[in-house]
Amino acid sequence: MKEQYKIPDVVIRRLPRYRRCLEELIASDKDRISSNALSEITGFTASQIRQDLNNFGGFGQQGYGYNVKELHKAIGRILGNTRAYNLIILGGGNLGHAIANYTYLQKEHYFLKAMFDVSASLIGTYVNGTKVLSYSELDGFLDGNKIDIGVICTNKSSAQEVADKLVAGGVKGIWNFAPIEIKVPETVVVENVHLSESLHALTYYINRTE
Amino acid sequence: MKEQYKIPDVVIRRLPRYRRCLEELIASDKDRISSNALSEITGFTASQIRQDLNNFGGFGQQGYGYNVKELHKAIGRILGNTRAYNLIILGGGNLGHAIANYTYLQKEHYFLKAMFDVSASLIGTYVNGTKVLSYSELDGFLDGNKIDIGVICTNKSSAQEVADKLVAGGVKGIWNFAPIEIKVPETVVVENVHLSESLHALTYYINRTE
DNA sequence: TAGATTGTTAATCGATTAACAATC
């Protein structure tokens, strides 16, 4: 895995899609796939696919293409899918519930360790087998448990405060659903899911297409 | 609004963030902002901001900067935020519930007209004031109501079938949360929110940063 | 008028596409 230089973010964002398409090929018992065939499935060009993959090594074979299972495994390795991750969810509202019930997490070795909320009616209840704890217990919980990812499902006014606690508690990554730019030290990664921005892009294109 | 040529998608994706930051400036009673100051808030460069905005017209004034309220309004217009949109949600699971309760929708003139599901225990119930209808009623509902956006919150095996019905029923845009590439005619816009891809990008960077 | 800051052009940088030699 050659990685002297930084891989462009656009490349990283394409990898999960390759991986997902390869999963479907596995499900339909395909053993091999050419960059051209993968291009048709993914919508990216064959040239781009070959360039992307060669950032990480030569996974293909001339005259043959790529071995579906091997490539799937390789991309999984690149994306960090070989290890498990401990998660906690901050904010037990509808979005927090939706993510706690997101079946993909179990499938891929993400372990939801706890949810946190301030609402007395939620604290102590269980969501899909995960206990909802009081927000006041967060610091202590982070001290006692190695948590990799904090999922911020609070409203925007609490998001930065929660993020600060997560960072102080040693969390490595933040999956942020609050509509705000969270500030964290360089050692912590933030991945934003800004639904309103996505929706606005949709309405823009609706009005161009009509 | 000059628009002979196609505005790059990367520009469109930045507009909602500008807009959101301008909202915060409005909330803190700022009247004017320079591209430089907006650069610090948004994280994009001043040059980029001026370039982006000038795709749509000259909203600024030399020596002064941009009028916060006017720019906010202008970007809203560009993004299609001056009109209302009728929505329906397909799939009444946790994600469907979360979106039905997403307060941002009410704030911005998105009108949730119905939810659809196949589960007998859900049909007839109300989610945040919106009635859950049987999936078998979808075609008829689309005939009788002008729906702009369909939000797909089904599992991946149903997503394409649901999308086909939405397209046939005259929907203009699809907000797709199912982990699959939906195929639609060119006249219909699809905006994907692929949570698993976002999560994998996060784990990639976690492992690079550690 | 002097200072500030835009709008816009030109320069740079980076990403995508094309092409093809290497090779299975």
Add this chain to the structure above:
DNA sequence: TAGATTGTTAATCGATTAACAATC
């Protein structure tokens, strides 16, 4: 061996940054 398809280099395209004249 002939055909197929990668890995990789070179060419193109597009997006970002820099610079500055225009002008409020």
